Amino acid sequence: MLSKKVKSRIFFLILSFAAAAMIIFIVLRSLEENVVYFLSPTEIYNKTNITFDKTIRIGGLVKMNSISKNETSISFIITDLKKEIIVSYEGIVPNLFSEGKGVVAEGKLKDKKYFVASKILAKHDENYMPPEVSKALEMSNN
Amino acid sequence: MFKNFFPNKILSLTNKTINNLIILLIVVVAVGITYSLFISPPDYIQGDSVRIMYVHVPSSFIALGCFGFIGIASICNLIFKIKLMPLLAKSVAPIGCTFSIISIVTGSLWGKPTWGIWWVWDARLTSMIVLLLFYILYILSWRFISNFEKANKVSSVIGIIGSFNLPVIKYSVDWWSTLHQPSSITLTSAPTIHHTMLVPLIIMLFGLAIFSLIIFLMKYKTEVMRFKIDKKKNFK
Numbered sequence: 001m002l003s004k005k006v007k008s009r010i011f012f013l014i015l016s017f018a019a020a021a022m023i024i025f026i027v028l029r030s031l032e033e034n035v036v037y038f039l040s041p042t043e044i045y046n047k048t049n050i051t052f053d054k055t056i057r058i059g060g061l062v063k064m065n066s067i068s069k070n071e072t073s074i075s076f077i078i079t080d081l082k083k084e085i086i087v088s089y090e091g092i093v094p095n096l097f098s099e100g101k102g103v104v105a106e107g108k109l110k111d112k113k114y115f116v117a118s119k120i121l122a123k124h125d126e127n128y129m130p131p132e133v134s135k136a137l138e139m140s141n142n
Numbered sequence: 143m144f145k146n147f148f149p150n151k152i153l154s155l156t157n158k159t160i161n162n163l164i165i166l167l168i169v170v171v172a173v174g175i176t177y178s179l180f181i182s183p184p185d186y187i188q189g190d191s192v193r194i195m196y197v198h199v200p201s202s203f204i205a206l207g208c209f210g211f212i213g214i215a216s217i218c219n220l221i222f223k224i225k226l227m228p229l230l231a232k233s234v235a236p237i238g239c240t241f242s243i244i245s246i247v248t249g250s251l252w253g254k255p256t257w258g259i260w261w262v263w264d265a266r267l268t269s270m271i272v273l274l275l276f277y278i279l280y281i282l283s284w285r286f287i288s289n290f291e292k293a294n295k296v297s298s299v300i301g302i303i304g305s306f307n308l309p310v311i312k313y314s315v316d317w318w319s320t321l322h323q324p325s326s327i328t329l330t331s332a333p334t335i336h337h338t339m340l341v342p343l344i345i346m347l348f349g350l351a352i353f354s355l356i357i358f359l360m361k362y363k364t365e366v367m368r369f370k371i372d373k374k375k376n377f378k
Contacts, residue, residue: 009221024306036318037264058320094258096187104321121257124328128192129336130183 038104041083044112052109058085059104059123067099078103078115089117096122152366155359163356178342180322185339192339194252199348201245202270204354206308208238209273212280213305216298228294229369231301231333232284233361239277246270265312265314266322269307276304290372 002010028035038059044050058078066077075088076099087105097103102123107116129137178196185192215231218224249267250260261267280300287293315324326335333340 013217013221020306024310028310032207032318035188035265037262037320040319085161090333094256097258098187101187119259121262121321123321124188124256124323126323126324126334128188128195128339129186130338131186132183133336134186136333 040080041078041085042080042131044066044085044109045083050109050112052111055106055108056106057106058087058115059102060085062097062099062101064099074127076103078105085113085115087117088113091120093120094122096124101125152359152363155363160356160359163352163359167349167352167356170345170352174342174349175346177345180338182342183336188256191252191255194248196297196342197198197244197338197350198248198252198345199343200350201241201248203347204350205238205242205245205273206311208234208241208354209277209301209304210308212238212301216301216305219294219298220302228297229362232297233358233365235277235281235284236361237357239274239281241350241354242270242274242277246274262321264320266311266316266320269311269314272307273304275313276300276307280304290369334378 010116038057039047040060041058044058060078060080063077063079063084068075073088073090074093075086078085078087087107089105097120102125104121104123105115105117106119106121108118109115174196178193182193182196184190211234215227216232219227219231246267248257253262254260280297283297283300284293289297313323314320327333327340335343358360
């Protein structure tokens with residue numbers, strides 16, 4: 001049997017646990033806008049108070065067949081399969097940047113449909129497989 | 143089995159046990175490294191940089207696991223005042239601290255060729271840095287508070303507060319949009335990592351876990367000795 005002292009300690013600890021969990025939850029909730037690393041095109045579309053002069057990050061997939069390149073600049077479409085944003089960028093993109101893959105762009109919105117990026121990051125997904133398996137998957141999808 | 147961790151038993155732990163564990167460690171890590179560097183295939187987009195994962199993921203697991211242990215030990219310590227709890231937790235801390243540093247460094251080395259950047263302040267990476275800071279705080283609280291009882295209390299509180307960070311690290315990739323990818327291995331669904339890559343990952347996890355166990359046993363033995371010497375000194 002637990003002694004009275006031990007019981008009161010357990011009680012105190014459970015209380016402080018609940019309090020701490022609540023505080024952390026509230027803090028993370030109120031900071032959500034800062035915790036989120038990037039916004040999706042749909043979130044941009046639904047946002048009412050957009051600041052066009054502030055640097056933000058948007059992310060999603062690079063739309064298939066949307067990349068157009070010339071010598072110094074590149075433009076492509078970021079999609080979350082619901083809404084799309086056109087991104088233009090001057091500079092070198094990471095090696096893993098390609099169509100159909102995840103991307104995060106940092107820069108400024110010109111309007112809700114057009115984004116000028118100052119930095120492009122490639123986002124990797126949770127799938128890991130050898131090249132042969134990915135080829136086989138592609139074959140079976142087509 | 144648990145009895146072996148009681149202070150008097152640990153002192154009779156001979157070098158032979160540790161030597162056997164070291165032989166096991168060498169074998170497992172040799173197999174793991176051969177498998178992950180030579181036998182396992184490159185990834186279909188990342189290429190060979192996927193091989194960093196075989197150190198990065200096990201290190202992160204161990205870093206989180208060690209702090210989970212410290213958290214549980216701290217709770218037991220504050221409630222039941224069991225003498226061996228602080229010694230156990232104290233011995234685990236440097237292991238977890240080292241592995242969280244390894245996890246952050248290897249992750250950063252992987253991030254540069256994959257994402258195109260060494261470091262970003264997204265939820266996963268930031269919460270991992272917070273974990274490292276809690277480890278440092280925990281270790282420093284033992285180092286700088288000379289009174290054992292006082293250090294015990296302060297470090298337990300740090301251990302418990304820091305434990306709240308663990309679910310945040312684990313679920314940061316699901317709760318918020320992060321640059322870090324979501325987990326490939328989950329309890330609820332099949333792993334999204336091909337089995338030719340999963341096998342070396344598990345071998346490496348096993349290897350690093352044995353390494354942690356060896357360091358833990360050595361450190362724990364030292365801590366028990368130190369505790370006994372201090373007690374004797376105070377008694378005189």
